[in-house]
Amino acid sequence: MPSTPSTPSTSSRPTTRSPLRDVCVADLDLDLDLHLDPARADGAVLSLTPAPGGPPVRAGTVYALVRLRGRPVATVLTTVPDGADPATVLTTAFRAQHASHDQQPYGTSPSCGRTGAPPPRTTVVVATRERADTLGRALDSLLAQDHPDFHVVVVDNAPVTTATRELIDARYADRLTYVHEPVPGLATAHNAGVAATDSPVVAFTDDDVVADPRWLSALTTPFATDPRTGCVTGLILPARLTTPAQVLLESHGGFAKGFAPRLYDPAAPPADEPLFPFTAGSFGSGANMAFRASALRAVGGFDPATGTGTPARGGDDLYAFVRILTAGHRLRYTPDALVWHHHRETWRDLRNQAYGYGAGLTAYLTAVLCRHPALLPALLAKLPRGLAHARAITAHRDGRSAGTPGAHGTPGTPGAHGAQSHPWPRTLSRLERRGMLYGPLGYARARWGSR
Structure with missing residues (x-):
């Protein structure tokens, strides 16, 4: 994935340390x-x-x-x-x-990925920048998918060396397509990948994942069974939890969105999502998503002024989710579509992510309003709840009520996505909120720079 600009420096490490390490x-x-x-x-x-x-x-x-x-x-x-x-x-x-847990037996909910219908022809787009060491691992897992008809496109985004091109030429030359995109930014790279294919479905993942062998089939089959489906997202789990930063990120919820299939339909807004469709972070993440290509093109693709590698710092996937929904398409989440993500390992990386999450959130909202001002009344109506939600997800939590290992789902344990009592240090809370304040400015800078 394209590299990010530097986060405003902070010399202090998080004051709350996860009790879990080397998991x-x-x-x-x-x-x-x-x-x-x-x-x-x-x-x-x-x-x-x-x-x-x-x-x-x-x-x-x-x-x-x-x-x-x-x-x-x-x-x-x-x-x-x-x-x-x-x-x-x-x-x-x-x-x-x-x-x-007082719940229905596992496996009784219908899964979007196992219907017997053949998945449609698909192109997988992987954007990368100067990470040939991890890219090869990701490509090996993608080329081993059980999907019957797919192709992989690697978009080399604003490279400064020839390392990625050399890797492709040496190991994958006849097995995938290489695209050079000189303009930096994850959204721009993704748009270049979409332009390089005529497949009816386009899937996206990152260069720091390992895809489960059934990932692509599970992610794309819903498009064959429901013509109103415009986007499908899947499950992201950590491949490593060896450093305190990795454990803390996963304890904060990581990228996982749970194990229950979800259908988000703008014609029937979910009762448990009062901010729908503006809580785009609950729909999925850019490391595991697919779109009906015609629907994605119809809404203009990804906003090139958003995403990692731009001053906006992120929000490209969130913008696309909201645009698909506001255009009347359905979005589905299926946990059958699994990728393993290699979280960044250092405190500096975690600080970068915290700031980028905040910036990307408000940058994508700015993008939505700038490009589609007709959505402003709906957003203003939800603004008070939205501000309360933003305060909650960025609040400091010391994790003192955390359960002990073995009590998964209790505060402080990896994977408890959505629990608002997991540990999150003040340092990272401040960075997220500073990022939120910066996001609209970052988006404006990115829009101005693109002109």
């Missing part, structure tokens, strides 16, 4: 019938593997994706004692977690 990330597949009492459910461990490229699962704190016969259904965080079998400990923790 092992695992992938557990079970054959369980949870329609029965989970405490008595018979079943077997089909597989237990580390997250792609990770170290073997061992004693200590383990954060695991749980699948039921291949389908992602939950995550579980627990401690594996020395000498214990990790698969047994994780399975027991998952059963206890399921029993403690």
Whole structure:
């Protein structure tokens, strides 16, 4: 993904440190019938593997994706004692977690990705800038997809070296398309990828992910079954949790949007989303999204004054989500479409992300209003609640009420997306809010610069 401008400097590290560090990330597949009492459910461990490229699962704190016969259904965080079998400990923790939640059995909700309909012809666009070391890992996973008809386009965004082109020529020359885009910015790079294809569906992911083999099929099949679907997003889980910064980001919610399929329909706004459609961050993330190409082109594509690599710092994916919805298309979220994301490792990276999140949020809202002023009355009507929501998601939380490892879903544990009581240090809260104040200015600078 294109590099970001420097965040305003701050010498202090977050004052709240996550109690979790060096967490092992695992992938557990079970054959369980949870329609029965989970405490008595018979079943077997089909597989237990580390997250792609990770170290073997061992004693200590383990954060695991749980699948039921291949389908992602939950995550579980627990401690594996020395000498214990990790698969047994994780399975027991998952059963206890399921029993403690008053919910429908896993797997009973219809999944958007498994309907029997063949997925449409698709192009996968990967924008990159000077990250050939991670790009190769991502491309290997993309070229191993089980989708029957797809092509990969790599957009080299404002490169300063030939490293990406050399990687493509050496390892992938006959297997994908290389596009050079000299204008910096993630939205511009994505638009260049769209221009390079005639596929009816265009999917996007980043150069720091590893895609599950079924990712693309699950992400694109909904377009074949519902002509009103304009966008589909999927599940993003951490591939590593080895540094405090990575753990803190995931404890803050990471990029995950849960394990329940969601349908966002502008004709029937969701009752639990009072700010719909302006809470675009709840719909998905740019590292795992696909669009009906005709719908994306009809709304003008991505706004080139948004996105990483521009003064706006972000918001390109959020802008596209809102434009698709306000144009009358449906947006679907399906957890079957899984990618593993390599979070940035350092405190400086985390500060950059916090500031960029805030800037991208208000930059995309500015973009929506500048390009589509007819939406202003709807946004103003939701403004008071929107400000309260912004204060809540950027509030300092010390995590003192956090549960212990093994109580996934409680505050302070990785993957508890949407819980407004997870730890988030004051340093990062201030940076997010400073980013929000800067976002409209950043967007204006990007628009002016593009002229």
